[in-house]
Amino acid sequence: MTGSDETVVPISAIEHHEYCPRQCALILVDGLWEENPHTIAGGRAHRRVDSGASRRERGRLVLRAIPLWSESLGLSGRADTVELEPDGRVTPVEHKSGVRHGRTADLQLCAEALCLEEMLKVEISEGYIWYGAWRRRWPVAIDEELRRSTLAAIAAIRSLLVGDVLPAAPADERCRTCQLEPHCLPDVVTAPGRITSYVEEEVLGCVT
Template structure:
């Protein structure tokens, strides 16, 4: 990838959810915790510790660094199962509810793409473990999903290269975003109304004909 910016795996989910959220994290190093992010941090404590364990013919690696030179991706897999029959399965842990086809699918699929490159074997599935329902959701890594990973990676790299801050979403996504206070989505999205309110707030009273400020 030469000198082009490398893209962290976690950025794929952030960008797919909201490009501005990804930009705040990557370009301005902005991060704020809320109840959901704290739950996520606590849920990751076990899988974030590097190590491995074996059970019933399956070896599980925790906090495994992965990368893909061709796509310029890098990151860490929460857990990777190595099965006796040769199956390699990345498992991304999420504290909340799983949403089929949602942004988390991109991150999990990107992990599978990295592992396929590193192990030189197909990794046709990834999984997301939902802490909300305490079950594993298996995701087929289809050609369409691989293309989405490529497209989003390219979009993130373009954003990093141009140092471009995308506009705010100012929709229902903002209610679930821990960066809403830093982003100020509604203020920035409604620029005309926001400027009008500021003008009204700081507008000085007109002076009277004698040059004295009006008492009205």
């Protein structure tokens, strides 16, 4: 990798980017963060997983909170759980506190698998996502299509990180559950003339 390609993409950014590219840029480029009930629940679930000790389970070794990286893809992150089978199979397991929403978590899981393949010199054909609200795990095939989609997401996030353009606000139903809505102001930035009136009413009005 050379030049801007060297920019390291955090695996966690995939979830934000799939939800809303603007949210991803606000978090990664502008350093904004705000908790809401969804992020607090997710954080609690991950703390529970991270605090568990690695152990042997039904013959396989279950490792927790494993640091991940890929030199070739410029990726870094952490796997919630990695299972090592006696026959050499390596299986990443991503933990989510809620239920399945689309395939965002699949891309995150695939990025973890790509790192593990490079780190451990193995091939990974399957991983799992544990959904806390369902108390069951969901199998995900790490196939060619998912790999292509994951690499495309990583490239799009890297473009955001090295570019200087904040993506437009979609201003749709996603904003209702977005923790950055108070910073993003989607209704303001998408309505003609609303920025001017917002500045006059909310900003200048407070200083006069």
